[in-house]
Amino acid sequence: MQLRLAAVILLLASPAAAQAPTVSSTEIDAHKLEQTVRTLASDQFEGRAPGTVGEERTIGYLIGRLQALGLEPGGENGTWTQRVPLLHTQLGEAATLAFEHDRKTRALSFPRDIYVSTLQPNDVARIDGAPLVFVGYGVSAPERGWDDFKDADLAGKVAVFLVNDPDFHAAEGEPVAGTFGGRTMTYYGRWTYKFEEAARRGAVGALIVHETAGAGYGWNVVESPGGENYDVVREPEDVTSLALQGWISGDTARLLFAEAGFDLAELSTAARRKDFEPVDLATTFTAAFPVEHEVVQSQNVLARITGTKRPDETVIYGAHWDAYGKGEPDAEGRIYRAGANDDALGVAALFEIARAFEVAPPPERSVVFAFWTAEERGLLGSEYYAANPVYPIETTVANLGVDILQTAGRAKDVILVGKGQGTLEDDLARFANQQGRTVSEESLPERGLFYRADHFSFAKRGVPVLLMMGIAGASDLVDGGKAAGQAWVDDYTGRCYHAACDAWSEDWNLTGAVQDIALFRDIGAELANSESWPGWKDGSEFKATRQASEAARN
Incomplete structure (x- = not known):
């Protein structure tokens, strides 16, 4: 494994900050990301399909990792989970x-x-x-x-x-x-x-x-x-x-x-x-x-850090734990469509963000880390949560979703999905600038990627959202520029998307993923220690829904 996979985004901190680190001073560790992906995409988890032995093992693994990080159970009745009954x-x-x-x-x-x-x-x-x-x-x-x-x-x-x-x-x-x-x-x-x-x-x-x-x-x-x-x-x-x-x-x-x-x-x-x-x-x-x-019993997994000043106001990070389970053998004999990038890497990102929050001073607002079931079956885990929220939708500050990160190295930009929808895109630009990066718009907005990931279950109920999705456009890579970024997108979407070859590879270069995860870490940290409420821009079809619940936030 080359040392580039151990690269991190490291912000210099004062001696005082070293004793009591802020969220942004905590490194995002590429090696920890790799370990998580290798585990979740292994045959032991059988492709992580809802309602299978693979789900049982996945849920146990997620809970164990969250306990080790020191987070609180964030699910129903003091548990780590929310039951999600699915019709198949x-x-x-x-x-x-x-x-x-x-x-x-x-x-x-x-x-x-x-x-x-x-x-x-x-x-x-x-x-x-x-x-x-x-x-x-x-x-x-x-x-x-x-x-x-x-x-x-x-x-x-x-x-x-x-x-x-x-x-x-x-x-x-x-x-x-x-x-x-x-x-x-x-x-x-x-x-x-x-x-x-x-x-x-x-x-x-x-x-x-x-x-x-x-x-x-x-x-x-x-x-x-x-x-x-x-x-x-x-x-x-x-x-x-x-x-x-x-x-x-x-x-x-x-x-x-x-x-x-x-x-x-x-x-x-x-x-x-x-x-x-x-x-x-x-x-x-x-x-x-x-x-x-048949009815398949599945589960969302939820962990929480309770806010010190406004615990009833909640910032939610989300990624989906499920993939496609067992299929026909591919050319290399792989039978499990285990979604190493889609979305085991997103799960790994949430673990790293949670680790950063856990070692920092407690946030003023509560922060929830949500691992959704059945995204690949129609955003169903997040939809069930949004219809049956554990934490009120009206006082959910934002949902920050991670679903597929580019694995081709450091980038000069970050891809924005859903331009013109919400004010969180302005925050994305501001924090990207602090990293020395710019924002590029998704390259194929006609494909409606904004409506095809778990954050959308929150958006249509008025909650401001932001999605990190590496296949939404060609990243301007430090090595190779837009052409190299497009080559990565074309290879992943044309060959491995929802296929058995979405597996861990020694060719992955996670330095760009580390940038993106650090960016989301910092955006969420600012929201969690703020009194402000992000919103929707004029022309968004979700603005009126959010405005209808304004009294709950006032």
Whole structure:
């Protein structure tokens, strides 16, 4: 192992500070990061899938490490954990799957033509001849003066959506251009929002027309779960109305619209106008899939340092402990998709930040270190916590999330995910400047990475957030610049992301990760010893939600 992996960010401290170190004077130790990643990504933990022996071993390991660091239990009823019951569903072979128009039936192939799954705990996922209604981008955004639904009745119907935002494909000069951030995806562009909106309106199904540019990934990614899905266990009245939700391939969608007498391209253009109205496709959808379903008991792990002056105000650091478990052997015979970077390295980062806080004088606000389950199944551990918080959401100061760090060495910059959302991005720039670094924006904002990590469960409830994610853009590396940074991103995302080769490698250079972890350590330390509250910027879709709870902070 080269000495570069032992490099640290070291701030000079006075003799007094050496006796009582501040948070920022504590080194981030690359060797400790390596040890944690090597352990969690080892075969002993079997890929850390929720509800498995791998989870049991992971939870025990996390608790043991947190106890050794001297932290307090931060979970339910004085324990280290929060129980997270998960619904796991798996579709079998379809008994029927077809569109019907003008008494002509078109059989569909799963998953070639259409990909669906279910979040209902039923033995059969069934839709019987439900009318298809095209709702454009399916956006209801009163703060932007936009409503694609125009009071259309979707009860008992299947909503058909376009992916991404109404301005994603807008040409310069179109009235819609810039209304939803242009190429930068808003939450309205996410598939999760579209499914949620369809359910709010009583639809029995929701289908999104796939296109690679708007989705940010190809059809191979859409179909890869193979009919499997997860959700948190919900009360009967809160279970989605959608019997099936998923995607239609672009070719299948164009054929569907043509047989109904419409041109998909023309309707897609029409959907970029405020006066767009839903279109009845005069076509019905019928499907029946057998469903295997079970409840999987999983856990978040929570540790705490209680604040000395304002203990009810909480700064939360978060990373997810889960990965993908066991899969088919890869070319090197590896069967566990153990997520060494995604997100064992994030877990290691939290341990190092916690170590820094623990040896420093106690913070004025409480600091919580949260290790989420089921991120890879749809941000479910953090979602469950945010819906059932151990510490009040209204007085949660911020959530700082770590999910994938670059392992290619020191960088001249740090990547910002979600530009223009919150004031924490200004803090990121300020602390990066103190490190002699700049801030670079994520390179593909249309992929909506801001909405695809655990911090988002807090954001949509109004909590200010900041995400450290190394694959959001090409870092300007000290050795090799942006070209070397892009080469690392391309290699990781193209070869190892969610694959068995996301494993510890002797080629890792953690000096850049150390920079980023130290940066997050310092941002959180300032928040934990401050009376100020970060917020959302004008234009953010989360600002109004936070403002609604302002009285609790006053």
